[in-house]
Amino acid sequence: MIGYRWVLFIALLVSFGLNANAQTFKTENGQAEFLSKASLLEFTGESDQLQGLIDLDKNLLDFYLDLNTLKTGVGLRDRHMRDNYLETKKFPFAEFTGEIEEGTEIPVGQTKNVTAKGKFKIHGVEREIVVPGTLKRNSANEMVLDASFKVLLEDYDIEIPRVVFYELAEEQEVTIHATLRR
Amino acid sequence: MNPKFFLKSLILTAVLVSAFSDFVFAQLERRLASETQEVELIFHAPRHLNLLTVEPLDEGTLHFAIMHTFGTIDSGIRNLYGIDNGANIQFSFEYAFSNKFSLGAARSSRDKFYNLFGRYHILKQTQDDKMPFSLSFMGAAGINTNDYGFLMENAPSASERSSFAAQLMVGRKFTDRISFQLSPTMAYFVDPRPEYFIQGSQNLYLALGFSGKFKITGKTSLTAQYIPNLNNDLRSNLGFGVDVEAGGHVFQMYFVTSPYLNEQYLLAGGNGVPGEEFRLGFNVNRVFATGKRR
Numbered sequence: 001m002i003g004y005r006w007v008l009f010i011a012l013l014v015s016f017g018l019n020a021n022a023q024t025f026k027t028e029n030g031q032a033e034f035l036s037k038a039s040l041l042e043f044t045g046e047s048d049q050l051q052g053l054i055d056l057d058k059n060l061l062d063f064y065l066d067l068n069t070l071k072t073g074v075g076l077r078d079r080h081m082r083d084n085y086l087e088t089k090k091f092p093f094a095e096f097t098g099e100i101e102e103g104t105e106i107p108v109g110q111t112k113n114v115t116a117k118g119k120f121k122i123h124g125v126e127r128e129i130v131v132p133g134t135l136k137r138n139s140a141n142e143m144v145l146d147a148s149f150k151v152l153l154e155d156y157d158i159e160i161p162r163v164v165f166y167e168l169a170e171e172q173e174v175t176i177h178a179t180l181r182r
Numbered sequence: 183m184n185p186k187f188f189l190k191s192l193i194l195t196a197v198l199v200s201a202f203s204d205f206v207f208a209q210l211e212r213r214l215a216s217e218t219q220e221v222e223l224i225f226h227a228p229r230h231l232n233l234l235t236v237e238p239l240d241e242g243t244l245h246f247a248i249m250h251t252f253g254t255i256d257s258g259i260r261n262l263y264g265i266d267n268g269a270n271i272q273f274s275f276e277y278a279f280s281n282k283f284s285l286g287a288a289r290s291s292r293d294k295f296y297n298l299f300g301r302y303h304i305l306k307q308t309q310d311d312k313m314p315f316s317l318s319f320m321g322a323a324g325i326n327t328n329d330y331g332f333l334m335e336n337a338p339s340a341s342e343r344s345s346f347a348a349q350l351m352v353g354r355k356f357t358d359r360i361s362f363q364l365s366p367t368m369a370y371f372v373d374p375r376p377e378y379f380i381q382g383s384q385n386l387y388l389a390l391g392f393s394g395k396f397k398i399t400g401k402t403s404l405t406a407q408y409i410p411n412l413n414n415d416l417r418s419n420l421g422f423g424v425d426v427e428a429g430g431h432v433f434q435m436y437f438v439t440s441p442y443l444n445e446q447y448l449l450a451g452g453n454g455v456p457g458e459e460f461r462l463g464f465n466v467n468r469v470f471a472t473g474k475r476r
Binding site (some may be wrong): 004007008026049051052053055058060062063064066068069073074075076077079080082083084085089092093095097159167 | 190193194197208209210212213214215216219222223239240243309358400401427430469471
């Protein structure tokens, strides 16, 4: 029988080993922006409170944004966005959880084109998406992520009122930029 | 149980949990950026039928409302249900100096009445119900600029043409669909003359406004208002209609018993019999953002 001490020892080793080499990068102030490009009106909504985690060991990407922090520069439009379109009281977050298809090997000083594959959830609807982007390893402890993808509002049951067809684009361009630190 | 074994088990469990917690709790915990969210859009616009609401304006924005009430609908199809009888029109501009305070000016065609008003938002309802309602205050001072030359030396002076109003607004969004507002209101006419387009002859008018909104879709609501008078026997104001948001505008169409659109005149009578003497009312609300554009 393996003694209790041995089990404890191994568990401790595993625990320290994981923590010592943990390749977990995080941010709490990433930038997220959407661009609505309709025929007569173009506007953006921005937030600098994108929360994110990249774990290179487990090849895990996890990002979320409190949609209440998105600002389009017009207060009433923000309220309509929260109240009528995104329904942030019911669905406060936009979330992405996935992995990097090319693997997580990124030498310091290099920029790598990556493809993130995973689940994107907004307005209570979850869909598999593929997001192209770049990861730049500034140093052992810092990475910069840039990515952009398109969100078709219809896919997420976000209704566009027909009367105001010009106000909101059917397809929103989402761009994120985040500096993650270990 | 052997206490030593128990202790060992406990330590072992703790270490194992810490070792593997990374796998189990790998995702970030979803947390809201701000714990208390203010309740928004209790009403569609700063106006709800004829009354002002607790709905604030953002700092630096200008709210423009053009409001009409037509003739009574009992005049029939020949007069297109009162539309031919000409409208009482009010233009209203309100500018927000902060998220809590705004000043406005309005002009109604009946009695060529100019009204200056201010709104101050004292409390905001929050989603966690720590603050269960929004509270705002409105104060107004207006002057009747009609030509009373025919009264010769009896024509009213500027002060005799003046009237004032004060209103508290207590609003609450009960559910995503249902909002209510209670508005205790007073109006004071310095010299309520029969030549003015008012019915009452007293100086002070007290009333309690009820405003209700029932949201049908994200952009459309049924609306209602009832303003019973508290210190006189004048007929009370009753109205109901629909609010439609479209393209940054809020259109408000309603049936109402009064032709008046400002607080002073609303309280001083002139209401028709509900049902027979409803008037068609129509407001267009628009908010303009001023200052820097992002």
